[in-house]
Amino acid sequence: MTSLTAFVVVVALVAVERLAELVVSKRNAAWSLERGGRETGRGHYPVMVVLHSGFLVAMLIEAWARRPEVGTALAWSMLGVVVAAQALRWWCIATLGRRWNTRVIVVPGLPPVRSGPYRLLTHPNYVAVVLEGIALPLVHGCWITALVFTLANAVLLTVRIRVENDALASLAHPDGRLADA
Template sequence: MTTLLAFTVLVALVGVERVAELVVSVRNAAWSKERGGVESGLGHFPFMVVLHTGLLVGALVEAWVRRPDVPSVLAWSMLALVVASQALRWWCIGTLGRRWNTRVIVVPGLPPVTGGPYRLVRHPNYVAVVVEGIALPLVHAAWITAVVFTVLNAGLLAVRIRVEDRALATLPRTSEAAGA
């Protein structure tokens, strides 16, 4: 199998993983809304969907059009970071449980989750997104996609984190907040 074909399979697998996330997200968003969950940040969400879809499409288009030579050390090190970012993302999903979704929805009265990766970093899922946004395209030396996604994602995250922090500030702070 050529490296370009292998990269295409990798990006397709990440796409399948995104579909799995969406299934979990829709189920969890419904759970939150059934419990009075309040959604914030509706304005930036469509841009987020387009940007994340663009990451996958852009990486493939760039790799197929440019057909760069890819040093194996770059490919393997970036693949390791892609796998690590997926592990971190699913650790976040598992830690948040029913409260995880792709939107900003908080259920009034539930304390913030401070266990798992949230005891180490305030927004670990966004760490995973940043790492993946750089590493996935670079598995096949698609550096233009990595740079464009990273710059646009920085602007998006500035908005998203502000919205999320505002929403989380409405939740009670208790000593029992360590669980999901």
């Protein structure tokens, strides 16, 4: 198996993992909405979908077009980071349980989660996203994709984290008002 073929397999496995996430997310979003959950931040969600889908496609195009020479140490170390990022992502999903989804939906009356990776970091899932955004393309030396995605994702995360923080702050008020409103 060539290194390009192996890379395509790795990216395909990540894509399958993303589809599994979407199944879990859809089920969990329905659960939250049935319990009075309120969604915020709808405006940036389509941008996030396009960015993350484009990320998977872009690195494959770059790998095919550039055919970079990839050192074994770089490939294996970056694959290790990708695996660690996936583990962190699924630790976040398991910790949040039914409350995890890819949208920003909070259920009034449920306190913020402060266990698992959330006892260590406010937004651990985004640490996983950032790590993966850098490491996955570098498994096959796709530094252009890693750079462009990382910069675009940084802009998106400034919006996303602000929306999430505002939504979580609203949990402090039974009437759903934001903490600073």
